[in-house]
Amino acid sequence: MEALLAKDVTKRYTNHTALDKVNLTIPDNKIFGLLGPNGAGKTTFIRIINQIIAADSGQISIFGESLQPKHIGSIGYLPEERGLYKKLKVGEQLIYLARLKGLSYKDASDRSKVWMRKFEITDWWNKKVEDLSKGMAQKVQFISTVMHEPRLIILDEPFSGFDPVNAQLITQEILELKEKGSTIIFSTHRMETVEDLCDHIAMIDRSKTILEGSKKQVKDAYRNNTYVVDHRGTFSLPGQQYELTSQKSIEEDHYRSVIRITGDATANQLIRDLITVTEIHNFNEKIPTMSEIFITLVKGGNHE
Amino acid sequence: MNKIWLIFQREFLNRVQKKSFLIATILIPLVFPLIIGVMIYVAVEQEKSAGVQTVEVLDKSGKIQLQSNDRYNYVIKSGELDDAKNAFSKSKSFALLYIPPFDLAKPEGITLYTKENPSIRKIEELEGVLETKIHDLKLEQFNIDKEILKGLKTNISLNNVNLSESGEEKESNIGILYGLGFFLGILIYMFVLIYGMQIMLGVIEEKTSKIVEVIVSSVKPFQLMMGKILGIAAVGLLQFTIWVILITVLSTGTLALFGLKMPQQQAMEQVSKQMQQNEEVAQEMQNSKVAKLLNSADQIPFASIIFNFAFYFLGGYLLYGALFAAVGSAVDSQQEAQQFTFPLTLPLIIGYFGLFMFILNDPNSPASFWFSIIPFTSPVAMVGRLAFGVPLWQLILSQVLLIGGFIFTTWIAARIYRVGILMHGSKVNYKVLVKWFMQKG
DSSP states (O other), rough: OOOEEEEEEEEESSEEEEEEEEEEETTTTTTEEEOOOOSHHHHHHHHTTTTTOOOOOOEEEEETOOOOOOGGGGGEEEOOSSSOOTSSHHHHHHHHHHHHOOOOHHHHHOOOOOHHHTTTTTGTTTGGGEEEEEEEHHHHHHHHHHOOOSSSEEEEEETTTOOOOHHHHHHHHHHHHTTTTEEEEEEEEHHHHHHHHHHEEEEEEEEEEEEEEEEHHHHHHHHHHHHEEEOOOSOOOSSSSEEEEEEEETTTTTTEEEEEEEOOHHHHHHHHHHHHSSSSEEEOOOOOOOHHHHHHHHHHHHOO | OHHHHHHHHHHHHHTTTTTHHHHHHHHHHHHHHHHHHHHHHHHHHHHHHHOOEEEEEEEEESSOOOOOOOOEEEEEEOOOHHHHHHHHSSSSSEOOOOOOOOOTBOOOEEEEEESSSOHHHHHHHHHHHHHHHHHHHHHHHHOOOOHHHHHHHOOOOOOOOETTTTOOOOEEEHHHHHHHHHHHHHHHHHHHHHHHHHHHHHHHHHHHTHHHHHHTSSSSSHHHHHOOOOOOOOHHHHHHHHHHHHHHHHHHHHHHHOOOOHHHHHHHHHHHHHHHTTTTHHHHHHHHHHHHHHHHHHHHHHHHHHHHHEEEEEEEHHHHHHHHHHHHHHHHHHHHHHHHHHHHHHEEEEEEEEIIITTTTTTTTTHHHHHHTTTHHHHHHHHEEEEEEEOHHHHHHHHHHHHHHHHHHHHHHHHHHHTTTTTSSSOOHHHHHHHEEEEOO
16 A cells, blocks of 8 residues: 555646646655756645645545545644744643644653653753754754654655764664555655655656656666776777767776677677776676756756 | 643743732833823822913003913013114013004904913913913903903803613713723723734744644644643633732722722712612712713623623734744744734724724724624724613624624634644745645644
């Protein structure tokens, strides 16, 4: 069963279309990366899932049921624009936000204490948010996002504003939440996050889904039979079915060449052919990074 | 509904727990009477300490004799005006009054020389003294005896009795009704403005602190807006209740200090006294002038005024409060809000002017009727009319329209609010607001 299924979701504003028949499948218990350039429609889509705004047409189902107000309690949302009540004390704030998600006073109070102990910030309970540093406030905000144990957690640029230590802490928490069965949607521009954490990705560009699948599927789709070879001495390519993209010297007479197979030869065939002309030290397939795929897709789209 | 209640609680507690709330609630009923009291005291003291002032009189007509009193000491001078002026400028006297020879029918040329600008009151006082003198001279000229003139004078004080529809006689005192209407009208005006602004500032704060997106992922924008509006309304009602109690206690205490009773108390005591056939004391009390004033205040239906005041306060507050919330949602800062708050408060201000120009002068004129029926002006206007007595059908019509009015403004406001709170940095004008209002979903 999918955590979230969006079918032909469309949202139009007076002057532009934010989402144009967007289809998305977000598998259960995975970390899902929602990518796309600024203004592509990601925020609109996330707001529709959160029922902040309504779609003009299309269906969304969440854990097999069509999206309804009762699902608000099973979603945790950390918007890109963070904010808390400045004058409110941390403890009261957490309890209030959790109660708005449907928790009882006692549950809200107990869980906020547990989480604050976990993040070692129990002595902040009576501090006002305006007295906290930005990083401290971010921790409080993260707790408020996950405290009601949502099955679906939506994080919009979760690491912005965190120092590396706290980013690491949050990463651990996210992985732990996944372990416990939650599905996590990341909306981010940081491709290293996507490389490290995401199982599945989808990309939205100009109101449309242009890419969707598991990270491996996506990468497979974008590999183009290119290999990186470290070798000694230069050589001329053996055969017509190979193309030398680049060759540069690493040290003394060691070189790194990028070779693309244009014909139907296999990697083994390439190695066999190379052995005859050079001494191979290293042989790797060049797998495109998410960043490269992103840029290729977005730029490619602009050329249309 | 449960979530509106949560937000309501939060908004209410946040504000009530603030020190500034406690201070404002307790101090305002104390501070205003105190300020007025101090000012009266200072004025009285000033008068007392002013002492006797010397006025030099140069009477060239030889007709006017002025008697010194405890305020003015008149010193008669003779000689030429220029000499008198010179002597005056060197003296410590307050003023030099120069009376040239004049025609009794047309007294002209009387001049008061002073070293600094005297107050209007002093000039009027001296004018009064001279007028009486000349008046007397004229009587003499026409050979009229002062005693005869006195006999001609009749003093009538109209006893105003208002016959209500039920045939019950109400003794009314226009002065008190005017004062009460004026006071209640201003009170509503201030309440709606102050608490409406609080809603607006609250919404702007949520918007600028970016908390709003988190909140609306848990509750509907409408719930958030209503929770806030109602929470602040409760703060206002609480404050109002405390004020009524404090003022009642304080004024009862103050009046008791002067041996007088509050009208409500008086009425109750009168009933018990009548039962005891002890009319003598009551009679005595009725005779004093202040008691009479309070007695006519007794005729004013305070319970119904307080109830209706609370109704119009809430109704007016909800009507304008929703619109203030919409303005708050549309802008990013308080400065930006100004372009919208003025047109918003304009009907309130018009209602306020209507109160002065029509209602207090003639509570039953057509203009007064319309001002107290139209929802945007009725909170201020009707409250000002209450004390004068309003026909029941007009009251009901006005209240039904007010309820309809705030449902209408809340509907409009909610449609703008749900879009506005998520918009940042966009230039907002009325066209944009209309666009948001029309937007679906």
